[in-house]
Amino acid sequence: MKIAVASNGPHWSSDVADVFGRSPYFLVFDEEAGSAQVVANPGAGITSGSGVGAAQLLLDHGVDLLAAPKVGPQAHKVLSEGGVRFCFCKGMQARAALKEARREETV
């Protein structure tokens, strides 16, 4: 399973981003491989369509679970129809969000 965390910075000590589509980075943790990847979001600064673009980016990376704050309606449609599950998280470090997502997933 691959878990993505919407993050303000490229480190696990970075804070979780405020808005999914404009998240500057996605930190992707691959449980099977036990490895992590930093994915920069090229649409972080665009005025419109960032949510759909970011959702497509995560689908292209084979993400199964997303830990993020507010996800807009269009991005939500892409992610949920693309089979991605959500874990709502806010106001914490990316590391804590990953832990939270993994814990929720095993409950």
Place this chain on the structure above:
Amino acid sequence: MIVAVASGKGGTGKTTLAVSLALAAARAGVEPVTLLDLDAEAPNAALLLDPVLEERRTTGIPVPEVDAVRCDHCGECVRLCRAHALADIGTSVLVFPDLCIGCGVCTAWCPQRAIREVDHVLGTLEAGRAGPIAFAQAQLDPGRAQPAPLIRALKAWKMRASPTGLTLLDAPPGASCSVMEAARGADHVLLVAEPSVFGLHDLGKAVGALRDAMGLDVSVVINQSVGRDDAILRFCEENALAVRLVLPFEREIAAAYAEGRSLLEVRPACEAPLVELLLQLRTKEQLA
């Protein structure tokens, strides 16, 4: 001559000025005079002009529709779409018409020819006359997010460059792409500014978009002046902006506007300075 009236801040008097210029020009014998209300989200020049609208058409943009059988999910359309209006979830391609800009690239480029275009209606265009003035307006449907294609369509339909005539483009407020779309092709832009901190701030943004980014000929009309215009006059001087006219703030003018009556109805004396303003612009054009 094509003159766009824009502002930055809303409520500074764009429509008041555009309508008054149209009326003054028509009375001075300019022919033809055309006024296009391009504030597609809230067109209200018709409230002052009271035109008879005889023509009406709906307008939209072509958006993609993906044939699920033909599509092999190569992802080319998603990669090409700079509006992010498409997403490929593997089992189907999702289309977001409110993000689409109708450029047609996905349809033209699809290797499987699996995309056709369907019309996504954005709003209505209407045209008619108010006495000697040809009038047209664009109206965006509620909930729609893209006024720019409607603005473009109205201009393509009714804007004609005439060496003797006058076409006025009443732009939306702000400094975004819809304002730029409205002002595109204008020989001159008049920015209506009110002498408040808000008016000054937004005037700067409009100058940035229309003059600095687009290279249009921009000058300023100060409206709602109570005689304390120092800050705005200084700004105009520092930024090499000609101030073409100063209109006063008067309760009577505001009251007439609130009743949908034009400036010239309550202040017929404004007619001469408005004609003079148009002559200044024309002279500038001939010198250029």
